[in-house]
Amino acid sequence: MLRGIYTTASGLGVNQARLDLLANNLANASTSGYKADNLIQKPFSELLLIARQEDRTVPVDPGWRYVGVNNQGAAVTQTITSLAPGTLKQTGRNTDVALADAATFLVVQTPAGDRYTRDGRLDLDNQGYLVDSRGNRVLGEAGPIQVGRRDFQINDAGEIVLPGQGVVARLQVVTFANLDQVSKTGDNYFTAPAGAAQPAANPAVRQGYLEGSNVDPAASMVQLISVARSYEMNQRILQVEDQLLELAVNRVGALR
Incomplete structure (x- = not known):
């Protein structure tokens, strides 16, 4: 018993x-x-x-x-x-981005270190830096991205273009040869062992779209x-x- x-x-x-x-x-x-x-x-x-x-x-x-x-x-x-990828939904918001490749991630600077995310609900903080939905700064290839204004464009390569200035930064979009190395850390963030992330050859960034949940x-x-x-x-x-x-x-x- x-x-x-x-x-x-x-x-x-x-x-x-x-x-x-x-x-x-x-x-x-x-x-x-x-x-x-x-x-x-x-x-x-x-x-x-x-x-x-x-x-x-x-x-x-x-x-x-x-x-x-x-x-x-x-x-x-x-x-x-x-x-597995979620459905891409058009929002029309200039600061929304989605990644068409399911194996790629944006890189975000958090207090706990760099983290990876598929959440493309971006915005600008009071200093003009591009931040995610939790207020953490999104990283470009040269560090945090300061655009200062909202009338920017993002092309498929992840390049951020300002009117009259041209390309001012490029989103850091990474991929992983083995997605089993990616693990959740909470707050819609992921982490991976050092050196596992590699620059994505084809970022396939879609401005004005968001990836929905795969639930x-x-x-x-x-x-x-x-x-x-x-x-x-x-x-x-x-x-x-x-x-x-x-x-x-x-x-x-x-x-x-």
Whole structure:
């Protein structure tokens, strides 16, 4: 019975993690450049009901037989992020940009260091620097980009052109040979090992567009309902296990 309680509790933990992940995906379904997370789970290490005797110096009863394995529930192994592209939507805003290549990222200067993002909702701060939606400065090939005015143009190569001045900067757009090196750090930012990011040969920048989230709201809602029901079922099983344990303690061993 205790084994059943522990197994059921592990199922509750996994379902809680899945609920939190799906809720976060749904909450960011309208966040520009957001990439959906997926949870990977697997059974706990399978435990032998009777342990194998690998050490031949330990006496083993001649009647010992291997009787199989017992699964002790489930566990979360990792969370992976889908980097599939979202749909590009035209906004008409001069400061909005999208990257047509799904393997490329903008580079942003944050207090924690340089980070990568697909969120192209840009703006200008009070000093005329190009910043992202969280107020962090967007990096160009020569550092933070100070344009000072809003009537700029950005071409497909990521070059920022001001009327009468020509090209004043170029967005730093990077790519990765192996997207498995890219991991989320929160706030719609990504990080990667040093040296993994390389300049994109074809930035494919689209001014006046934003990349939508790659979350499928309908599918996520169906999964959320399914996981919620699974969670409720685990709760009921846990209650039954608790009742059986109470019976075992208070009645089975009672003297009559």
